[in-house]
Amino acid sequence: MRVPLWASAATLLIALQPATVAARDTSATRIPDEALAVAPQLREAALASRLGYEITESLTTEVGPRMAGSEADARAVKWAQAKFHELGFDKVWLEPVTFPKWIRRSESGHVLGENAQPLTLTALGGSPGGTVEGEVVRFADLAALEAAPAGSLAGKIAFVDYRMERARDGSGYGPGSRVRSRGPSEAIEAGASGFLMRSAGTDSHRNPHTGITRFDDGLTPIPSAALSVPDAEQLTRLLALRPQQVRMQIDAGWDGEATSHNVIGEITGSSKPGEVVLIGAHLDSWDLGTGAVDDAAGVGITMAAAKLIADLPQRPARTIRVVAFANEEQGLYGGKAYAAAHADALTAHQIAAESDFGAGRVYGYSSSAPAHAAEADRQIAQALAPLGIEHMPGKGGPGPDISPFAAQGLAWARLAQDGTDYFDLHHTPDDTLDKIDPDAVAQNVAAYAVFAYLAASAQGGFGSGPKAAGE
Incomplete structure (x- = not known):
């Protein structure tokens, strides 16, 4: 599919933004009190909402399995575009991702x-x-x-x-x-x-x-x-x-070869729209099930989290960007393409988190936050604690699709999901919607919404910037 001119223009706009973004900020980072006061409201709204589950249901029902390069993959791209628009995202665009095509008969x-x-x-x-x-x-x-x-x-x-x-x-x-x-x-x-x-x-x-x-x-x-x-x-x-x-x-x-697309939607920030908090998941799946836990749930969680932030009376300073990545399953092609396309915008990315481990409840939070952002990291963890989420500094790493960008210096956060049963379903015919608990999805949405909102409201950065030699 050829990228439309409006999508190309949006991509160009993003690419031009880094020229106005300062180098890596190492001043002390903290979350303003007024943003922290919004977190309980955001948590409760997410826990009362079924939006994340409904988005997951829509993708798995209307598209079903969507192996990279297939006809269903192309339908999933159109579905994601339409869903972003339906949810009221301010900007929606495509970025092409090309890869070898494998088929099973x-x-x-x-x-x-x-x-x-x-x-x-x-x-x-x-x-x-x-x-x-x-x-x-x-x-x-x-x-x-x-x-x-x-x-x-x-x-x-x-x-x-x-x-x-x-x-x-x-x-x-x-x-x-x-x-x-x-x-x-x-x-x-x-x-x-x-x-x-x-x-x-x-x-x-x-x-x-x-x-x-x-x-x-x-x-x-x-x-x-x-x-x-x-x-x-x-x-x-x-x-x-x-x-x-x-x-x-x-x-x-x-x-x-086949060409699919990263599908991107944004909720524009109120005062620093050129700086981005990225959350996302991968849009493709294997062909045996309907790709519910891997990774329609992640798509539903992150789309819904951003939508809830957009519905607040006052938006955060920075833009919330949701990326539905192409072809994660066969080699992180969407994540690699995103990192390459946005390499010049590394410092414009405040921090990123990816939901790609099913629909189990989030039990732990950690990030790559350096010493100057330790207080903000602790504040985010405190806001997540009422959801049963433990602060686990030093644990884990970036999600798969954001890992190529993290290797360049992108700051990352990890919202660790309970995967005890995940590999009962992973890449099998049993990966279907009936295995997903709507209440667990709502808890995930609450976690991602609180994290993204507070990170986007932070005074100071979380360490994104080109890595020095030896890092």
């Missing part, structure tokens, strides 16, 4: 021979198509596969049976997702013709978890898939009986 798996039976699996994003039949070799974890000698898996299918651990902060996902990202290349190095993994998930349902994988340069990609947790356990039991032959059939692969 069909997939199946079967155990052959004496114990013949179907296997429930799903192709990993980035997998090539093909039919592979061979003996399965099980590895308990990625390290065991990495230790396999070159050529030892010739004509065989590597199977990594790593069990991901459940954690409120999602810390078990790192090792699990590493199996998905590194496993196929390691299998190829050992000579395998196919790759299977136990899904990077914490559920016990027959729903495999997809997700993007990568192949090292110089390697010929092989069909790669994730088994549902019950199927991985079934295959392990079968392998304990005797060697097993498995057939994988995948019809998928890369299909040229």
Whole structure:
């Protein structure tokens, strides 16, 4: 889709603003008393509202799954534009994001021979198509596969049976997702013709978890898939009986390039409109469910938070910018494009926060605030405390789509959501609206609204600026 002229003009306007913005402000930062007095009103309005849930319902119902580059992805962009306008945002525009397009057509798996039976699996994003039949070799974890000698898996299918651990902060996902990202290349190095993994998930349902994988340069990609947790356990039991032959059939692969868009809406600040507090989420999803917890909830939370701020009698000094990022799932393409497009406006960005960990209640707050902004950071934490949110300085990091900009020096905040059950649903057919609690979404909206309003009202900055050498 070609960006309309009005969108290009809006983008140019933003790009021109940094010339009027001072370098990184290191004077002491605090939140004015009059802004702190508004926080309880904003909290209560958010807790009484179902707007965040209604936006989430709208996206998952009217668009459904929206894999990057698909027809539904394009409809999601139009939906987001229309929703920003419907909610009364002052400015709405598109910024193009181009990326390789991967498509999934069909997939199946079967155990052959004496114990013949179907296997429930799903192709990993980035997998090539093909039919592979061979003996399965099980590895308990990625390290065991990495230790396999070159050529030892010739004509065989590597199977990594790593069990991901459940954690409120999602810390078990790192090792699990590493199996998905590194496993196929390691299998190829050992000579395998196919790759299977136990899904990077914490559920016990027959729903495999997809997700993007990568192949090292110089390697010929092989069909790669994730088994549902019950199927991985079934295959392990079968392998304990005797060697097993498995057939994988995948019809998928890369299909040229696609262009989607970051969709951006703004609530203009009252006295410092050229300075921005950014909140956002990603608009795309995988294709198996309807992308409710990943990440329609984040879109609903951040759009609703900004709308509630806009409805206040007095707007904060700075502009609230909401970004619905394109194609997070396959490589942070929207986040990288945003960071590149707005690099010259780094110091115009006061601070940013992203909602991309489902719809569980926020339990912790932290930020990258430097020493000169410690008092403002504490004031924000105090305003969030009535929502059951603990101040957790020094914990966590930026959300995925804002991380490319944070690497350049963007200040970030983390509103940590309870992800105990998140990886039961993540990247599966079970990621649907019925799993979302409207009251939990309202608590998230309250947290984002209070944070964004107070940050946008702060006297002084939170440390955004180009990083010095060695930072």
